[in-house]
Amino acid sequence: QVQLQESGPGLVKPSETLSLTCTVAGDSVSNRNCYWGWIRQPPGKGLEWIGSIYYSGNTHYNPSLKSRVTIPVDTSKNHFSLKLSSVTAADTAVYYCARIGGGDWGINSWGQGTLVTVSS
């Protein structure tokens, strides 16, 4: 059974870059049958898609965040990351990493989530 674990700073200053890593156990980030991605949830609000990446490097970013997001993959460490630049208070949220079904786009596995607060 796949397990995903987010890690990274819980506090980021405005205008800086938010960086998180998702370590995958029980599956491979090179798996051709799925995508690996990030979803966030501001406190008290709904879910928002950030983006995902396929083993080939193809990405699927939220158009509203596309200019600020990258999702690099490190196959040697079996993990993938999120980098969100020029953050503001509006980026404060619980960030989830996830595995997405390659044929059906269902998010079938989720990390526990990590709260990132943007504040000076």
Add this chain to the structure above:
Amino acid sequence: QSALTQPASVSGSPGQSITISCTGGDSDVGGYSHVSWYQQHPARAPKLMIFEVTNRPSGVSNRFSGSRSGNTASLTISGLQAEDEADYYCSSYTWRPNPHVVFGGGTRLTVL
């Protein structure tokens, strides 16, 4: 504003059935079968309940079922139980303006 429209809240008594709707457009819900539903309890990660409009992952109760008519997908929960009280989100693949996933705003289910 979410790309997909869900009612903010629904409620039902134990044993009853409820249905949550999720309305999109031709470029998402109505254009592809990649519609999913998630259950989220407070302070927990979401859980996939339905994928590809009607399919249940292994381990999900058959009290949960999905359907679609045109640009509106629906989640029906039959035989309501107290543990079903949670937030429910729909999602859909879309290609516009680039391939990605969109979510509904979420529906709070209260079991009376």
